[in-house]
Amino acid sequence: MGHASPEGFWYDDSRAEWVVLLSGAATLEFEEDAMLHEMRPGDYVLIEPHCRHRVAWTHGEERSVWLAIYYEC
Template identity: 75%
Template sequence: MKCISSGPGSGNLFEFGAPASSDEQVDALVEDAGVSIERIVSRGHASPPDFWYDSPRAEWVALLSGAATLEFEGEREPHPMKPGDYVLIEAHCRHRVAWTSDTEPSVWLAVYTPEVPR
């Protein structure tokens, strides 16, 4: 029995190469039993003005490199993040990415739980 997958189940979070486009890079790393793990590489990306994520899944997100600022609906103060910071965003908590560094890639690790009904 093989314990470590040689496919998408293994790799290096910091090896992502040059961007193929100006879009934010989202790589699905693992998906199993309703849990998803993604690596997100942001290069000066932000949510569009007045756009809020409202996911039916809780999201645990850690910033591995770069810098970013999150905003949560109803909260006056933004939530700045530096490498090593993490936050658990509950399902249906409206939030947005206000800013990411444009001088170095902001690498996120995001873990999504199974959906939570309203």
């Protein structure tokens, strides 16, 4: 609850990642286009390899639960 990536930290994985938010609320931030992607339960996103991203925000009173599947392209 209320967890986000540390300031200045970016995930940068060599694998693709499909991620779905199962509960809570969150905002993902993508470095390339400075885009914020708000997520609610059931929302999902495909993140390409080496697409730098971070968890900018999660709900402070609801548990955010993610399912992430990583795979090689």
